Amino acid sequence: MEAPRYQSLKDHVYNHIVQKIQDGALLPNQKINEAEICKTLDISRTPTREALFQLTNDNLLEYIPRRGFIVKPLDAKKKLDVSQVIGALDALAASLAIDLLGEEHLREMKDIADKIDRDIGRRDFSEYYNDQYRFHEVYTLRCNNPTLIDSIHLLKNSFIRQSYLSEDKEKMGRVLQEVNNEHHQIIDCFRRKDKERLDSLLKYHWRIIDSEML
Structure with a gap:
């Protein structure tokens, strides 16, 4: 049995958002509500933003200036x-x-x-x-x-x-x-x-x- 990996706060937010995408709770082109995530997970804005930018780098989210982060659709x-x-x-x-x-x-x-x-x-x-x-x-x-x-x-x-x-x-x-x-x-x-x-x-x-x- 593999030992569980240590989860940082950023990883916790990352996995939370991935799970919501997988569950269909977040749909393509839907905007990510940063304040709601911080409140739900009781986590500060800094690790939340780090996770969002990591998700953007990993091609799951897209950052749009003045709009924020959205779930990236796949054509x-x-x-x-x-x-x-x-x-x-x-x-x-x-x-x-x-x-x-x-x-x-x-x-x-x-x-x-x-x-x-x-x-x-x-x-x-x-x-x-x-x-x-x-x-x-x-x-x-x-x-x-x-x-x-x-x-x-x-x-x-x-x-x-x-x-x-x-x-x-x-x-x-x-x-x-x-x-x-x-x-x-x-x-x-x-x-x-x-x-x-x-x-x-x-x-x-x-x-x-x-x-x-x-």
Whole structure:
């Protein structure tokens, strides 16, 4: 079990805002209310501003003079670009982790994939988001490459939630069911230690999410 990282006040604000973006509480082009964040977290303005500028540097927020910070939207081309990079990095993490996963990890992934089937059946896409994130974390966190893990997390934070915003719930359900079928295939690849198939599957896995949502 990995030791938890120490969180500075700036990190606390950073993660708070990222979580709100992921949860859909902060939407693309929405203005960040600095005073509200300071009050909610009981944190002074200095670490809050530091976190906001860090989020801007990491491409999650955009600073607009005289308006402040807004959640940065991703256009179709940017989404496609990011999804391709995530697919390549996720495939690398899986390849590095394939010999480090035990049967307990595969069971955990199977349990999550089964729950995702139920999430989709209920059209509970918020819960789907949380569960699919947990699914990929099982092997990502065990790839033994902290730099790779941080890079994947950074890209996912700005990309995934915005890709799931859709008014067509039935289409969303069909697409995400196809994606979850791939989760089950990913588990099978890990079990058979089929690195070549796992690599191609994960690269396609992330690309299909975005292309179907555009």
